[in-house]
Amino acid sequence: MSESNIIIENTDSVRTITINRPKQLNALNSQTISELSEALKEAEKDTAVKVIILTGSGEKAFVAGADIKEFASFSVEEGKKLSKEGHDKLFDLAQNLSTPIIAAINGFALGGGLELAMSAHLRVASENAKMGLPEVSLGVIPGYGGTQRLAQLVGRGKALEMIATAGMISAEDAQQWGLVNHVTSPDGLMEKCHELASKIVKNSSSAISLAIKAVNANYVDGVDGFATEIEEFGNCFGTDDFKEGTSAFIERRKPNFK
Numbered sequence: 505m506s507e508s509n510i511i512i513e514n515t516d517s518v519r520t521i522t523i524n525r526p527k528q529l530n531a532l533n534s535q536t537i538s539e540l541s542e543a544l545k546e547a548e549k550d551t552a553v554k555v556i557i558l559t560g561s562g563e564k565a566f567v568a569g570a571d572i573k574e575f576a577s578f579s580v581e582e583g584k585k586l587s588k589e590g591h592d593k594l595f596d597l598a599q600n601l602s603t604p605i606i607a608a609i610n611g612f613a614l615g616g617g618l619e620l621a622m623s624a625h626l627r628v629a630s631e632n633a634k635m636g637l638p639e640v641s642l643g644v645i646p647g648y649g650g651t652q653r654l655a656q657l658v659g660r661g662k663a664l665e666m667i668a669t670a671g672m673i674s675a676e677d678a679q680q681w682g683l684v685n686h687v688t689s690p691d692g693l694m695e696k697c698h699e700l701a702s703k704i705v706k707n708s709s710s711a712i713s714l715a716i717k718a719v720n721a722n723y724v725d726g727v728d729g730f731a732t733e734i735e736e737f738g739n740c741f742g743t744d745d746f747k748e749g750t751s752a753f754i755e756r757r758k759p760n761f762k
């Protein structure tokens with residue numbers, strides 16, 4: 505296998521995964537998708553990792569899309585197979601990961617890049633970021649969950665405007681539309697992500713993972729999100745974190761979640 509396309513760094517209980525193909529504006533080729541998939545699974549298994557920050561290297565791009573040079577020659581059958589594989593391997597995996605992921609959008613987030621950011625649980629963008637789903641300008645539709653996740657985040661009308669025009673929106677508009685949680689200066693981007701992470705790591709990881717499961721349940725066909733919430737709420741009462749959280753409150757001290 506050729507050199508790795510991602511960089512992994514740890515700061516306390518926060519793992520930063522940086523997509524590192526700056527000359528190609530961090531475009532997602534199949535090797536990068538596989539490496540990201542493995543890195544997310546590893547981070548989820550590592551109990552020392554409580555938050556993941558996902559970003560792109562360089563100052564220009566988070567991810568400028570799937571690697572156009574790679575998918576230019578696909579057939580109908582390959583397109584279907586690879587779309588399904590991509591969903592399973594990376595985009596659904598990220599959305600359903602029990603460890604929360606913050607996407608730090610440091611520049612262009614286009615096509616598969618925006619789809620990756622939308623699979624994360626939170627999004628923070630630098631004010632120079634530009635976001636869009638330009639697939640129809642290439643004769644395809646978003647194939648890594650964009651038609652669904654964009655509509656869930658910004659509503660059907662705005663999603664179809666972005667998809668049909670293939671245009672890019674600014675970070676400011678993205679925040680107003682609900683696509684990103686926060687906008688910062690380029691220099692303040694990682695600081696803001698770490699600030700959010702530092703609030704998250706103080707809380708119960710097991711409760712956060714169950715909350716992710718319950719929130720996501722709303723978007724799964726045939727699954728009743730309220731029923732999932734009831735089930736997972738009940739399950740919290742069997743966790744050490746629940747005992748620690750409530751004991752700490754009663755004893756007027758800060759909880760020490762393991």
Ligand code: DAK
Pocket residue numbers: 527528529531568569570571572573575578582583586587588590612614615616617638639642646647648
């Ligand atoms: N793929 C491959 N290379 C890319 C790339 C991409 N998506 N985006 C940029 N690059 C490369 C450029 O080719 C260029 O390489 P060299 O020519 O220097 O070798 C280098 O990055 C720098 O790009 P530019 O010279 O174009 O930089 P500019 O500042 O002038 O422009 C830009 C920045 C982001 C506006 C421009 O690079 C651009 O329009 N990029 C393409 C954006 C785009 O259309 N992305 C693809 C969206 S479609 C699939 C499922 C999903 C998908 C595909 C398949 N399957 C299930 C199979 C998703 C598709 C998409 O993501």
